[in-house]
Amino acid sequence: xxxxxxxxxxxxxxxxxxxxxxxxxxxxxxxxxxxxxxxxxxxxxxxxxxxxxxxxxxxxxxxxxxxxxxxxxxxxxxxxxxxxxxxxxxxxxxxxxxxxxxxxxxxxxxxxxxxxxxxxxxxxxxxxxxxxxxxxxxxxxxxxxxxxxxxxxxxxxxxxxxxxxxxxxxxxxxxxxxxxxxxxxxxxxxxxxxxxxxxxxxxxxxxxxxxxxxxxxxxxxxx
Amino acid sequence: xxxxxxxxxxxxxxxxxxxxxxxxxxxxxxxxxxxxxxxxxxxxxxxxxxxxxxxxxxxxxxxxxxxxxxxxxxxxxxxxxxxxxxxxxxxxxxxxxxxxxxxxxxxx
Numbered sequence: 001x002x003x004x005x006x007x008x009x010x011x012x013x014x015x016x017x018x019x020x021x022x023x024x025x026x027x028x029x030x031x032x033x034x035x036x037x038x039x040x041x042x043x044x045x046x047x048x049x050x051x052x053x054x055x056x057x058x059x060x061x062x063x064x065x066x067x068x069x070x071x072x073x074x075x076x077x078x079x080x081x082x083x084x085x086x087x088x089x090x091x092x093x094x095x096x097x098x099x100x101x102x103x104x105x106x107x108x109x110x111x112x113x114x115x116x117x118x119x120x121x122x123x124x125x126x127x128x129x130x131x132x133x134x135x136x137x138x139x140x141x142x143x144x145x146x147x148x149x150x151x152x153x154x155x156x157x158x159x160x161x162x163x164x165x166x167x168x169x170x171x172x173x174x175x176x177x178x179x180x181x182x183x184x185x186x187x188x189x190x191x192x193x194x195x196x197x198x199x200x201x202x203x204x205x206x207x208x209x210x211x212x213x214x215x216x217x218x219x220x221x222x223x
Numbered sequence: 224x225x226x227x228x229x230x231x232x233x234x235x236x237x238x239x240x241x242x243x244x245x246x247x248x249x250x251x252x253x254x255x256x257x258x259x260x261x262x263x264x265x266x267x268x269x270x271x272x273x274x275x276x277x278x279x280x281x282x283x284x285x286x287x288x289x290x291x292x293x294x295x296x297x298x299x300x301x302x303x304x305x306x307x308x309x310x311x312x313x314x315x316x317x318x319x320x321x322x323x324x325x326x327x328x329x330x331x
Contacts, residue, residue, distance in 0.1 A: 001321040005315075017314070026310075029318050031278050038274035046271050047263045048256075049241050064271035072277045089250050097253060100246035 001028045003035035013089050035222045038071050045070060045099050053107070062110070069106045070099055122176070122184045128191060129171040132156065152155065158216035162209055163196050169202055170209035 006029070014033045021030035046067045046135065052166035074081075086094035134154065135148045159167045172191060176183055183191075192199060230238050240247045259268035310318070 007319055009314075013311070013314075020310075025322065026318060028321055029314065032280065035274040037250075038272060038277075039269070042272040042274075043263050043267055043269045045278070046267050046269070048246065048260065050264070050267070051260045052246055055244050060266075068272045068277070069272065070280070071272055075274075075277050075281060089253075093250065093253055097248060101248065101280055104246050 001032050003032045003039065005041070006033050007036045009033070011037070011095055012083050014040075014082055015078065015083070015095070018075070021075075022076070034075055037074075041095060041099065042067065042071065044096060045103065048096075049103055056105075056107070064107045066103060066110060068089060070102045073102050073106070074099065120184070121178045121181050124184070124186075124189075126176045126187050127186060128168060128187070128194060129175045130168055132171065147160070154217060154220055155213060158207070158213045162212065163205075165197065166205050166209045167193065169205045170213070173206055 006017065007016070008053045017026070017029050017033035018037060019030075020026035021034075023030075047143070048062040049067045049070075050060055051065070053060075058066075062176075068179060081096075081098055083091065089097065132152055135145060135152060138145065140148075159170065169191065172187070173183070176187065182188070188199065188202075191202060195202075197205075224263075236245075237252060239245050241251040242255060242259055247253040272292040
């Protein structure tokens with residue numbers, strides 16, 4: 001099957017066919033439809049990427065690269081497009097607006113890559129923390145050690161009021177969370193699977209544990 | 224000093240989108256954008272974006288179980304989740320024809 005077999009299909013059908021790409025029997029149909037789809041919209045998208053990119057000081061070659069990335073994203077994630085969300089737009093215009101929204105994200109990603117912002121703050125070695133770290137082996141002054149032990153004891157006591165799951169979530173977040181960033185997805189997934197709870201529950205547990213410990217430390221400091 | 228009644232704080236985003244500083248997001252903005260930049264430059268051939276390259280780059284290794292080509296277990300779940308339409312008859316015919324020619328059978 002070639003793209004010429006489906007070149008006259010309406011746009012919404014083409015997109016439906018592209019969504020079949022995960023199915024072994026229809027992968028050829030999906031590929032042919034994607035080629036026809038790209039041929040139908042690429043000039044429009046390249047032109048708009050160049051027009052808007054020019055205003056942001058991007059040269060044509062960069063804009064073309066980003067246009068290609070737009071279609072690459074569409075091939076990877078065709079399920080994001082839903083026809084019933086088009087409202088009063090015609091299907092062609094709706095696809096163009098959708099692809100331009102992808103383009104906007106691609107431009108943002110490109111700018112982040114250039115500025116080095118896209119590098120993750122996590123290094124991939126993060127793991128679930130089950131226990132507080134041992135303080136005995138640390139090379140610090142005795143006074144500092146005593147302070148740390150004291151604080152650790154307080155936190156242990158506070159955590160004892162909650163379930164073990166609370167403790168693991170609290171410790172893992174405290175150990176790895178960086179300001180303004182979510183924990184790495186792999187770590188969150190591991191956490192969900194090990195504890196057998198959803199992300200919302202994790203969020204609630206984290207909040208409960210944080211509130212309790214803050215409260216506990218506050219009330220014991222003032223004593 | 225004349226007062227500008229057209230561009231206000233509320234509609235400035237709409238104007239930026241209509242004049243191509245950012246991408247249009249709805250019908251009005253797209254129509255205005257096309258009035259300004261609707262003509263596609265002759266220097267754009269379309270070959271800048273190559274769909275075959277995109278497909279090649281993203282191709283997953285294909286597995287065969289027996290003689291059947293096999294890609295993903297997630298398909299059924301995804302289909303339920305997205306609820307896409309059934310294939311029309313003339314497309315089913317095309318699919319059948321190409322899979323027959325692949326497996327060496329003569330098309331009817």
